[in-house]
Amino acid sequence: MSALIELDDIRVHYTVPTRRHSPPVTLRALDGVSLAVERSRCLGVVGESGCGKSTLANVLVGLRTPTAGRVRYDGREVGARRSKDLCRRIQMVFQDPVGSLNPRRRVRSVLAELIDHHDLVPDTGMNSALDSLMEMVDLPPRVLEARPHELSGGQRQRVAIARALAVQPEVLVADEAVAALDVSAQATVINLLADLRAELGLTIVFISHDLGIVRTLCDSVAVMYAGRVVEEGTAEAVFTAAQHPYTRALLRAAPDLHRPGTVRRSPALEGEPAGTPETNTGCVFLPRCPEAEAACASAPPPYIGNESHRTACIHAVP
Numbered sequence: 306m307s308a309l310i311e312l313d314d315i316r317v318h319y320t321v322p323t324r325r326h327s328p329p330v331t332l333r334a335l336d337g338v339s340l341a342v343e344r345s346r347c348l349g350v351v352g353e354s355g356c357g358k359s360t361l362a363n364v365l366v367g368l369r370t371p372t373a374g375r376v377r378y379d380g381r382e383v384g385a386r387r388s389k390d391l392c393r394r395i396q397m398v399f400q401d402p403v404g405s406l407n408p409r410r411r412v413r414s415v416l417a418e419l420i421d422h423h424d425l426v427p428d429t430g431m432n433s434a435l436d437s438l439m440e441m442v443d444l445p446p447r448v449l450e451a452r453p454h455e456l457s458g459g460q461r462q463r464v465a466i467a468r469a470l471a472v473q474p475e476v477l478v479a480d481e482a483v484a485a486l487d488v489s490a491q492a493t494v495i496n497l498l499a500d501l502r503a504e505l506g507l508t509i510v511f512i513s514h515d516l517g518i519v520r521t522l523c524d525s526v527a528v529m530y531a532g533r534v535v536e537e538g539t540a541e542a543v544f545t546a547a548q549h550p551y552t553r554a555l556l557r558a559a560p561d562l563h564r565p566g567t568v569r570r571s572p573a574l575e576g577e578p579a580g581t582p583e584t585n586t587g588c589v590f591l592p593r594c595p596e597a598e599a600a601c602a603s604a605p606p607p608y609i610g611n612e613s614h615r616t617a618c619i620h621a622v623p
């Protein structure tokens with residue numbers, strides 16, 4: 306199967322200030338990421354907080370121009386300035402629908418404006434296009450008349466998905482799209498994404514801290530550490546026979562994988578002690594993983610920043 310999106314040696318470096326009188330350092334948020342996403346498939350991207358997942362999402366949708374590397378879409382190289390049509394084809398769903406929806410505007414007006422902007426439906430077909438969108442995301446038509454604060458978290462996230470679907474995209478990049486939802490709303494949104502993929506042939510890049518959900522939804526998984534993809538494979542292979550020490554540490558630390566009835570622990574990890582993750586707003590912070598650091602030795606510390614919220618990918622370029 307041919308890849309719809311290809312990333313080739315993508316680097317995103319930021320220049321960040323340090324202490325007064327010290328020169329700024331370069332932070333490698335992405336440090337040579339190569340990935341291919343096949344059409345109509347779902348790729349999960351996992352890794353601890355700060356490893357570069359959102360930066361990757363931003364590169365995919367064109368919100369961030371890479372410092373180096375190439376992005377290809379459907380075989381064609383994508384430049385720094387994307388066409389309106391390419392922007393339409395790759396849509397993002399963010400973690401926080403409240404922040405991404407204008408609180409003053411009714412759902413109808415947000416969706417209609419987008420459809421209009423891309424000339425996707427004649428004026429006479431607008432009402433039925435909006436009704437079908439609501440049906441697609443399993444919301445009653447009355448939601449069209451609501452403002453975001455009048456909806457539940459799960460409903461808002463479905464409106465955010467409707468907004469992405471309004472422009473008839475080929476790719477959805479979901480960046481922690483269910484992290485802010487309770488378990489039942491999460492299940493609804495996950496099922497919705499799975500149905501949309503099956504019905505519309507959508508390609509999905511699903512970024513999440515929740516390994517249980519990734520295993521359920523995704524065909525393949527890319528594991529990120531310190532701005533790099535350290536392991537990539539089918540979901541089954543990654544979850545049952547992880548190869549990289551960091552993936553194994555991540556699996557050990559994932560609370561969902563130890564919860565009975567969700568996802569069984571990888572046989573590859575049998576006999577190894579489970580980690581004790583500290584959780585904070587849904588993020589899993591791993592205990593330091595010397596094996597993983599050794600395996601990523603070409604990206605050595607020193608880390609900068611707050612050690613208690615360790616962002617492994619922050620290391621100064623020597």
Ligand SMILES: Nc1ncnc2c1ncn2[C@@H]1O[C@H](COP(=O)(O)OP(=O)(O)OP(=O)(O)O)[C@@H](O)[C@H]1O
Nearest residue numbers: 319321334353354355356357358359360361616619
């Ligand atoms: N505009 C920016 N300027 C400087 N540093 C940035 C910028 N955006 C992101 N970073 C840094 O780049 C690194 C990667 O950030 P990113 O948001 O991609 O991580 P993440 O894996 O998505 O984390 P989380 O799971 O917590 O959302 C982090 O160390 C972050 O602080």
